[in-house]
Structure formats: structure tokens, C-alpha cells
Amino acid sequence: MMKIKVNDNFARLKESYLFSEIGRKVRAYQAANPDKKVIRMGIGDVTLPLAPVVVEAMEKAVKEMGVKETFRGYPPEYGYAFLRDAISAYYARKGVKVASDDVFVSDGAKSDVGNIVDILGKNTVLIPSPVYPVYMDSNLMSGNRIELLEAGEADGFLGTPDLLDGETYVIYICSPNNPTGAVYDRAGLKAWVDYALASGSLIIFDSAYEAFIKGDYPHSIYDIEGAEKCAIEICSFSKMAGFTGTRCAWTVVPETLVTEDGFNLKKLWARRQATKFNGVSYPVQRAAEAALSEEGVRECAALVDYYAENAKILSEMLDRKGIFHTGGVSSPYIWLKCPKGMSSWDFFDLLLEKVQVVGTPGEGFGEAGEGFFRLTAFSDRESTIEAAKRLETLF
Numbered sequence: 506m507m508k509i510k511v512n513d514n515f516a517r518l519k520e521s522y523l524f525s526e527i528g529r530k531v532r533a534y535q536a537a538n539p540d541k542k543v544i545r546m547g548i549g550d551v552t553l554p555l556a557p558v559v560v561e562a563m564e565k566a567v568k569e570m571g572v573k574e575t576f577r578g579y580p581p582e583y584g585y586a587f588l589r590d591a592i593s594a595y596y597a598r599k600g601v602k603v604a605s606d607d608v609f610v611s612d613g614a615k616s617d618v619g620n621i622v623d624i625l626g627k628n629t630v631l632i633p634s635p636v637y638p639v640y641m642d643s644n645l646m647s648g649n650r651i652e653l654l655e656a657g658e659a660d661g662f663l664g665t666p667d668l669l670d671g672e673t674y675v676i677y678i679c680s681p682n683n684p685t686g687a688v689y690d691r692a693g694l695k696a697w698v699d700y701a702l703a704s705g706s707l708i709i710f711d712s713a714y715e716a717f718i719k720g721d722y723p724h725s726i727y728d729i730e731g732a733e734k735c736a737i738e739i740c741s742f743s744k745m746a747g748f749t750g751t752r753c754a755w756t757v758v759p760e761t762l763v764t765e766d767g768f769n770l771k772k773l774w775a776r777r778q779a780t781k782f783n784g785v786s787y788p789v790q791r792a793a794e795a796a797l798s799e800e801g802v803r804e805c806a807a808l809v810d811y812y813a814e815n816a817k818i819l820s821e822m823l824d825r826k827g828i829f830h831t832g833g834v835s836s837p838y839i840w841l842k843c844p845k846g847m848s849s850w851d852f853f854d855l856l857l858e859k860v861q862v863v864g865t866p867g868e869g870f871g872e873a874g875e876g877f878f879r880l881t882a883f884s885d886r887e888s889t890i891e892a893a894k895r896l897e898t899l900f
């Protein structure tokens with residue numbers, strides 16, 4: 506028997522049975538009802554292919570890798586300058602100032618969200634609930650103390666710092682939000698930035714769904730004055746350009762993030778990445794650069810618009826039926842209240858049995874999600890229209 510010690514914080518993690526349980530129930534239903542067509546609106550993965558300009562750039566880069574003169578070995582640890590510059594320019598087009606040098610390219614927002622805990626010490630972490638589970642689990646694994654910021658119907662699932670007492674936290678904010686689809690306006694984000702500045706807190710802002718924003722909402726935390734002194738931002742090409750299988754993302758750690766003990770967070774993150782990460786492949790970085798070009802942004806916006814139209818179809822159906830929901834406008838997610846006080850899982854079973862539509866029980870995103878249900882807009886148009894019709898008969 507081994508005598509080593511393991512990280513026993515892993516014992517704090519709850520068994521993650523959400524998607525396996527959904528899969529098990531759907532397989533059992535389909536086996537018993539082989540003639541029924543089940544429509545899946547549960548997964549948060551894109552379905553449309555990469556934009557042509559992205560594929561072209563990747564092909565060209567792959568060819569360069571096959572020629573001695575243009576072959577490249579290890580990429581720079583923090584990303585090629587061409588991509589860091591393109592990301593900085595992408596922000597500039599939205600009126601937000603982010604220096605190329607503060608941008609760290611990575612293989613995914615999930616990796617960065619999970620890894621950022623490496624550079625932080627024993628803080629109290631404030632996590633919204635319901636929540637993207639990675640924030641919670643990465644902090645449980647690190648043995649951190651966690652407080653939940655519960656949000657609900659009354660605040661449109663947009664938690665505020667109003668009831669906090671000035672304690673210093675590491676605060677996670679995701680806008681537009683997964684799973685609720687709710688998006689903060691400028692005043693909402695300003696309240697968080699003001700709280701962080703006054704309390705010496707750090708905000709970790711996840712903007713993975715910013716490309717879905719419609720209307721005058723901030724796409725970046727750096728749209729808010731003072732955020733460069735209290736916030737790290739993590740964003741991804743996954744949903745904006747369909748890169749869930751291609752893998753590329755970035756994290757912004759401004760030079761101005763300094764602790765009272767004199768630590769510079771950017772230096773720590775640079776050291777962490779240089780030690781534990783060897784960069785994103787050249788063809789993928791060229792593909793990401795192409796996604797941010799003028800043509801790329803246009804082509805990728807067409808992908809996002811397709812999903813957004815799906816979301817609108819579902820959201821309008823819920824409006825007609827008077828069902829409370831958030832999301833569906835600036836987000837590919839629709840977060841709805843289960844009718845008649847049903848639990849998330851009872852509603853899941855009902856949808857599967859009666860109309861063969863599969864979604865995700867809100868309880869899987871934390872206790873505050875109980876009684877709610879997530880539908881995604883990543884299916885094709887035909888299935889979405891059919892699902893909306895079937896759901897309409899049920900409500």
C-alpha cells in the first residue's frame with residue numbers, strides 16, 4: 506500500500522453525475538421508445554463548422570509547418586505577438602483599452618479559470634450560485650473557503666454586492682452568464698468594481714459569451730473605470746468562433762494589479778504559465794487571429810447570430826406562455842422557471858416523457874438552481890422550432 510499523501514481536498518468535491526445521469530435517462534427512454542425522436546437541448550457545445558476564413562488560415566499555417574523555412578517549434582509561452590496584438594485590437598474596436606502585453610493566450614478558458622487559483626493564496630472566495638461548476642470545483646480542490654452569492658428570480662439572477670460587509674474576496678463574475686444567460690449592465694458591473702476597489706478584492710471576470718451580447722451592455726470588465734486595478738478577465742474563442750474542439754482562449758492580467766504586499770499578479774501569472782504551460786499550436790493561433798480579422802468577425806458573427814435566433818425562438822415561446830426566464834437574448838442559454846413549483850429533475854422527466862425534449866436541470870449548477878431549467882440554443886434551426894412547438898403544448 507502506498508504511504509504518500511494525496512490532496513485530500515478532492516474529498517470535498519461532490520460526485521459530478523449531472524451529464525451522466527442525463528445520458529442514462531435519455532438512453533433508457535430511447536431504448537423503451539425507439540420510435541420517438543428526442544431533441545437534445547442540454548449540452549453547451551457548438552454545432553456549426555468553423556468559419557471559412559478560419560479554416561483557410563489554419564490550412565495555410567499547417568502548410569508552413571511542413572516547410573523547413575517556415576517551420577516553427579515551441580510557440581512563445583504567452584502567445585504569438587500577432588495574436589496578442591489582434592486580441593488587443595479586438596478590445597480597442599469595442600472601445601476598451603487592453604495592452605497586448607497584458608494578454609496571455611491559452612488552450613481554453615476552462616484551463617485558465619481552473620489554473621488561476623495557482624497564483625492566489627488562502628482567500629475567501631465569493632462564487633455566485635447557480636454557477637459554472639469549474640469556479641466552485643477548482644477552489645474546493647485548492648482547499649479555499651467559499652461563500653455563495655445566491656441570485657434568483659427577484660434580482661433576475663444578477664447578484665449584487667449590496668449586502669456584503671466590505672470583506673476582501675476573490676469574486677467570480679460571469680456575464681453573460683452560464684447557466685442563467687443573465688447579463689450585467691454597466692451600473693451592475695460598476696457596483697462590483699466599486700466594491701472590489703473599496704474592499705481590496707479581486708474580480709475574476711469570465712466573458713466567454715461576450716460575442717452574444719445584444720444592445721448596450723459591457724463586453725468586458727475593463728469597460729468599467731478602475732477595473733484594471735481589481736480584475737482579471739478570461740475570454741475564449743469557443744463560443745465566439747466555434748473553437749470548442751480547436752481550443753484557444755486568453756486571459757488579461759493588467760500590469761496594474763498589485764497587492765498590498767507588493768506582488769504583481771501579471772508577473773505571477775507569467776511565471777505560472779511559463780512553468781506549467783507550453784503554449785498553443787501555431788496553426789490554432791493563426792486560426793484565432795483570422796477569427797478576429799474584419800472578415801473573421803463578420804463570418805463568426807453569422808454563426809453566433811444563428812444560435813441567437815434559436816434562442817429568440819425559445820425565449821419568445823416562453824414569453825407567450827408567461828413563463829419566467831432569463832437569458833435567450835444576449836446568450837445562447839435560456840434559464841426558465843419550472844412550472845407549478847416542480848423540481849428541476851421532475852421537470853426533466855416530464856419533458857422527456859411528454860415531449861421528448863432534453864435540457865439540463867438547474868439543480869446541477871448549485872442549490873440555487875433548484876426549480877429552474879436550462880435550455881441551449883446550439884441545436885439546428887429545425888430541431889429548435891420543433892422543440893419550441895412541443896414545449897408550447899406542455900406549458
Ligand code: PLP
Pocket residue numbers: 549612613614615616618637679682683711713740741742743748749753754
Ligand atoms: N467559461 C464558461 C462560463 C463556460 O460556459 C465555458 C464552457 O462552457 C468555459 C468558460 C470554457 O471555455 P473553453 O472552451 O475556452 O475552455
